[in-house]
Amino acid sequence: MINHSCDVLIVGGGMVGLCLAHQLLERKITTSITLLDKEPELGRHSSGRNSGVLHAGLYYKPGSVKAHVCVGGGRRLRAWVQERGLPLNTCGKVIVPPRPELDGQLDVLAERGTANGATVELWDEKQLRELIPEARTSSGRALWSPNTAVVKPIAVLRELQQELLDRGVAFITGQAAWTAEPELRQLRLSDGGTISYGHLINCAGLQADRVAHLFGVGHNYTLLPFKGLYWQLKRSCPIQPRANLYPVPDLNVPFLGVHFTPSADATPVVSIGPTATPAWGRENYRGLQALEPAMAAANLTVLARQYLANRGGFRRYVHEQAFLALPPLLLQAAQQLIPSVRAEHLELSQKVGIRSQLFNSRTQRLEDDFLCLTGHASTHVLNAISPAFTASFALADLILDEAAPRMDLA
Ligand SMILES: Cc1cc2nc3c(=O)[nH]c(=O)nc-3n(C[C@H](O)[C@H](O)[C@H](O)COP(=O)(O)OP(=O)(O)OC[C@H]3O[C@@H](n4cnc5c(N)ncnc54)[C@H](O)[C@@H]3O)c2cc1C
DSSP states (O other), X not given: OOEEEEXXXXXXXXXXXXXXXXXXXXXXXXXXXXXXXXXXXXXXXXGGSSOOEEOOSOSSOTTSHHHHHHHHHHHHHHHHHHHTTOOEXXXXXXXXXXXXXXXXXXXXXXHHHXXXXXXXXXXXXXXXXXXXXXXXXSSSEEEEETTOEEEOHHHHHHHHHHHHHHTTOEEEOSOOOEXXXXXXXXEEETTSOEEEEEEEEEOOXXXXXXXXXXXXXXXXXEEEEEEEEEEEEOTTOSOOOSSEEEEOOOTTSSOOOSEEEEOSSSSOOEEEEOOOEEOSSTTOOSTTTTOOHHHHHHHHHHHHHHHHHTGGGHHHHHHHTTTTTSHHHHHHHHHHHOTTOOGGGEEEEEEEEEEEEXXXXXXXXXXXXXXXEEETTEEEEOOOOTTHHHHHHHHHHHHHHHHGGGOOOO
């Protein structure tokens, strides 16, 4: 039976939790850190199942938390990966308008990127074709982001976990059934053991709202899960884009649209995706695994209301993205970027992730930015959506700027 005590207990060993442990050490806030995860090994959820793109910071409204942490966080993570010799594909990214009326969005993205401190260039069709000969732009223009890169997320997680272990951080894994006793500043484990803490940080990703509720925090917030399936170009396919190729996104919805991403392998595998379809469970990665019918029904009701009210242009998301899990529609979306892609070039990837999107029942809106709530001796990171992987070192610093002064450590 575990009876453990620490200054800071981090719940959730994804990229956000690991980076918080790292920055607690770097900033010398404490060395008594424990990381608790419900899974037997790290990387089973979003941080181990994402596209691995280190975003350059073009999409986010200047002044938002995302904008603030993405550029700096991305640079730090890229340098960290390079210093350790981990796989990194410095291939850049090009964004194209699939329809002529979306051309103006390139200027919006260029302005946002520049305001956020990212490097961007507006390109003509010739420049686009020099990079990806088969790519198409409907308006003759494209936006080039040279600093977008791709990593192998699992390799990053493994390396960071090992470094934290070497520096004395304790990991308690495979503990899913625990109850919170916030007034006593402790968790009670299923076998009767306890973990006592000075301060708790909740970074439980897809379950972060449920964990927050155990501490009496954020009852007006619920996470809506969206499944992200990936396809990939077969090795035999003659088209192999050597940079990320994205459509101009609808900046009102939290998904970037189906895109081509070359992996950070020595011979890159080009994935196409992820889709963004309402999921039947927060961890329903395959078939009937971890189905939550009641949750799915409640979420579909919320989404139907969003559709009717068309908040934030939600109808456009439904029309353009909600059904992309259907292969013919995914192929159509891919052909808007590369018209010569054919069904026989594609195969389903093993990779699948689920994105958590926070819904605020008080305002009836999807939350667009990162959100951090405070509780008794606790901090709750509720909306660590993309680009939280990219931004994780800088996001951890921002969370600690607020939380560290509240930490009443012995
Ligand atoms: C398909 C997809 C593609 C994406 N692409 C990108 C990208 O290219 N670039 C980018 O920057 N971001 C991307 N993202 C977003 C990025 O992956 C996430 O923002 C980031 O990984 C969130 O990290 P996290 O630590 O908050 O959550 P997670 O990685 O989900 O970690 C949460 C951890 O909490 C644990 N946990 C949950 N409940 C409990 C509990 N009760 N007790 C103990 N432990 C618990 C889980 O086991 C898990 O290990 C993508 C996400 C998805 C799903």
